[in-house]
Amino acid sequence: xxxxRIYRLLFFLGTLAAIFxxxxxxxxxxxxxxxxxxxxFLLSPARDTLxxxxxxxxxxxxxPFTLLSIGAILILWAVVxxxxxxxxSIRVDFPKYLDSIQHTSLNTKxxxxxxxxxxxxxxxxxxxxxxxxxxxxxxxxNVPEVVSSSLTILFLAPLLSFFMLLDGRNIIRKLxxxxxxxxxxxSLSLNxxxxxxxxxxxRARLWETVIYTGFLWVSFLILDFPFALLLAxxxxxxxxxxxxxxxxxxxxxxxxxxxxxxxxxxxxKLLFIYASAQIFDMVVIIPFLVxxxxxxxxxTVVLSVIVGSQILGVLxxxxxxxxxxxxxxxxxxxxxxxTGYQID
Amino acid sequence: xxxxxxxxxxxxxxKTKKTIFSTLKGNTLFKDLSDYQIRLIxxxxxxxxxxxxxxxFHQGEVGVGMYMIVKGTVDIFVEExxxxxxxxxxxxxxxxxxxxxxxxxxxxxDGRRTASVVCREDSTLIGFxxxxxFEIINRSxxxxxxxxxxxxxxLATRLSETTSLIKTLKSKAHR
Numbered sequence: 210x211x212x213x214r215i216y217r218l219l220f221f222l223g224t225l226a227a228i229f230x231x232x233x234x235x236x237x238x239x240x241x242x243x244x245x246x247x248x249x250f251l252l253s254p255a256r257d258t259l260x261x262x263x264x265x266x267x268x269x270x271x272x273p274f275t276l277l278s279i280g281a282i283l284i285l286w287a288v289v290x291x292x293x294x295x296x297x298s299i300r301v302d303f304p305k306y307l308d309s310i311q312h313t314s315l316n317t318k319x320x321x322x323x324x325x326x327x328x329x330x331x332x333x334x335x336x337x338x339x340x341x342x343x344x345x346x347x348x349x350x351n352v353p354e355v356v357s358s359s360l361t362i363l364f365l366a367p368l369l370s371f372f373m374l375l376d377g378r379n380i381i382r383k384l385x386x387x388x389x390x391x392x393x394x395x396s397l398s399l400n401x402x403x404x405x406x407x408x409x410x411x412r413a414r415l416w417e418t419v420i421y422t423g424f425l426w427v428s429f430l431i432l433d434f435p436f437a438l439l440l441a442x443x444x445x446x447x448x449x450x451x452x453x454x455x456x457x458x459x460x461x462x463x464x465x466x467x468x469x470x471x472x473x474x475x476x477x478k479l480l481f482i483y484a485s486a487q488i489f490d491m492v493v494i495i496p497f498l499v500x501x502x503x504x505x506x507x508x509t510v511v512l513s514v515i516v517g518s519q520i521l522g523v524l525x526x527x528x529x530x531x532x533x534x535x536x537x538x539x540x541x542x543x544x545x546x547x548t549g550y551q552i553d
Numbered sequence: 554x555x556x557x558x559x560x561x562x563x564x565x566x567x568k569t570k571k572t573i574f575s576t577l578k579g580n581t582l583f584k585d586l587s588d589y590q591i592r593l594i595x596x597x598x599x600x601x602x603x604x605x606x607x608x609x610f611h612q613g614e615v616g617v618g619m620y621m622i623v624k625g626t627v628d629i630f631v632e633e634x635x636x637x638x639x640x641x642x643x644x645x646x647x648x649x650x651x652x653x654x655x656x657x658x659x660x661x662x663d664g665r666r667t668a669s670v671v672c673r674e675d676s677t678l679i680g681f682x683x684x685x686x687f688e689i690i691n692r693s694x695x696x697x698x699x700x701x702x703x704x705x706x707x708l709a710t711r712l713s714e715t716t717s718l719i720k721t722l723k724s725k726a727h728r
Contacts, residue, residue, distance in 0.1 A: 260692045378688075382599075390601055391608065394682065397599070398617040401684035545615055545663065 214389040221387040237361045239521070243528055244362060245369035250411040252277060252374055270375040278367065288438065295439040302468070309468035314338040395546050402542065403535050410531055413498040418445045421490055428482040429462075434475070436465060444483070448490065450526040451510050459483045505533060573600065576623045576679060579651055582703045590696040597688055599680035609670040609678065616658030616666045618682030622650050625676025629654070630669045647673060656707055659686055 232238050252273045259269035299306075314334055321330035381400060388396045422445030429437035440462050447458030459479070466475050505513075510530065517529030577583050577591050577598070586594070600623075603609060609620060612632050629645040645668060648654055658664050659681075690697030 257691050261694065385599070390603060393599070393601065393680070394610070394617050395615075397680075397682055397684055398615075401687070542615075 214391060217387065217389040218392065221384075221389070224384065224387060237358050237365065240358070240524055241362045241365035241369055243524065244366040245373055246407070247411050247415065248277065248366065248370035249373040249377065250408040251415060252370070253408065254412075256374055267375060270371070274367075274371050274374060291438055292442070295436045299436065299439075299465075306464060306468040309464075309470070311338070313467055395542060399539055399542050402538050406534060406538065407531055410534065414449055416498055417490065417494045418449060420494055421445045421448050421486060424486050424489055425482065428486070432475075432478055432482065434462070434466075434479070435469070440465070444486070448486075450523070451514055451530065453514070454526070455483065455487055505530070505537065509533060509537075573598070573623060573679060576621055576651060580621055580653060581707060582653075582656070582681075582700055585699040585703065586696055590693060590699075593693055593696065594681075594685075594689060597685045599682070599685070601678050601680050603672040603676045603678065605672055605674045605676075607672050609672065610655070610666050612666050612669045614666050615663055616655055616661070618658055618680060618685070619653055619656040620670075621653040621679040621681065622648060623677040623679055624650060625678075626650075626673040627654070627676060627678075628671050628673050630671065631667070632669060642669070656704060659683055659704060660708070 232242050255273035256269045259272060260266060264272070314337060317337065318330060318334040321333060324330075325333070385393070385396055385400065422441045425444045426437055426441035429441060434440070443461055444455070444458035447454040450457070462479050462483075463476065466479060510533070513529040513533035514526050517525030517527075517532070519525070521528070573595055574591060577594055578586075578588075583591060583594065601620075603625070609627060610616060612630070626647055626649045628647045630642045631645055632640050632642055634640055654670060655666070658666070686697070686700065689700065
């Protein structure tokens with residue numbers, strides 16, 4: 210009986226590992242899967258509500274999915290043309306931006322050589338120049354690859370999210386039947402805890418991103434800053450990454466200001482906008498929406514972001530918190546299962 | 554013997570059919586539900602097969618739900634430490650088809666099992682766990698309320714039986 214249990218457990222873990230590696234191995238599948246999960250957790254409350262109203266489970270899945278698709282098409286219809294023209298404009302002006310960076314770096318070098326030893330000034334400016342150049346090139350030179358990946362993801366993510374919505378519960382139920390009897394309750398409970406926390410977390414972060422992006426967009430419009438929508442979207446998405454995300458998201462705005470030769474008050478205004486957005490996020494959005502959903506120590510957060518970035522780059526940084534939270538729930542449930550009880 | 558009111562099926566019916574649907578329909582927790590609602594639950598519950606001698610759960614483990622017996626018999630044991638601190642297993646009772654056990658875990662927060670359950674023969678059990686109860690409450694609140702009401706009755710009955718047993722034992726001790 211014990212041997213049978215071990216085989217069953219190995220088969221279950223093997224199936225999980227195979228699914229995991231398949232998602233990692235197939236190009237764009239991981240990103241599609243993450244986006245599909247976001248859609249799934251966004252739509253599942255609507256599906257449950259429709260089921261409560263007595264709608265058949267297929268209809269309860271199709272209806273919110275169709276409504277979201279129509280909404281997404283309308284939003285894309287409105288947003289894509291200005292975004293494309295903003296990106297095209299940046300692409301055309303790309304050499305100008307590089308010149309501007311070189312000019313700024315030369316000025317910095319002259320300034321630093323006045324106040325620091327010449328070797329140190331050279332070292333600082335050259336590493337600064339290399340860092341900024343590779344950052345800018347990374348953003349703009351990868352555009353063709355990003356566009357081709359986006360098309361695949363645009364097809365895969367909705368398809369996956371629809372099937373998750375329609376049959377996700379049954380698939381997980383089928384997968385759980387493979388678990389040996391002695392670990393079944395633990396696995397079922399873990400699955401419930403993780404999916405509840407993931408749902409709460411993703412919905413909260415999605416609202417946070419929408420509000421934060423809106424805040425930046427309106428602020429840029431008031432300032433009459435160029436590429437307002439594009440910069441707000443980049444800032445909003447990057448804000449998902451803890452600690453370093455807001456800084457990465459703010460860099461493009463400063464580069465554009467520098468390239469366009471805007472005066473120093475604009476830098477101060479940009480700094481004010483990003484600082485206000487951060488304060489608004491920390492004081493209003495996070496306490497009401499995100500706090501306590503992922504109860505992780507700040508050190509754990511930093512470490513998971515570093516590990517995430519090393520394994521999967523920007524995507525790894527974005528998903529690092531939910532993954533760390535899942536690992537924490539799993540470890541604590543297994544620990545509780547194995548310990549903590551003594552017979553009197 | 555002392556724990557028997559906690560484990561004996563005080564709600565046993567006289568059904569002989571052993572399908573999942575009839576087991577659910579015959580269970581006191583689901584007896585107020587319509588056939589449609591029972592079918593919804595049938596799609597949610599977990600059917601588990603056990604070999605003779607296999608442990609369903611150990612005393613002290615964190616429990617997340619209850620089991621209903623579709624086929625087979627299970628023995629309930631309570632592990633106690635004697636004066637020499639040796640752990641000994643005391644047989645409490647056995648449960649058979651249509652009986653259920655472990656329902657306290659449906660409402661407890663991180664509740665631990667108060668006894669161990671071992672299958673006496675090859676058995677088929679229906680597992681009904683907290684996540685399943687939450688899903689029913691979410692998808693069909695009407696069914697969820699009916700189940701919770703019956704669950705409260707079951708727990709109240711067990712509490713009342715245990716209280717009267719404690720009273721009897723106390724009065725015997727005073728004599």
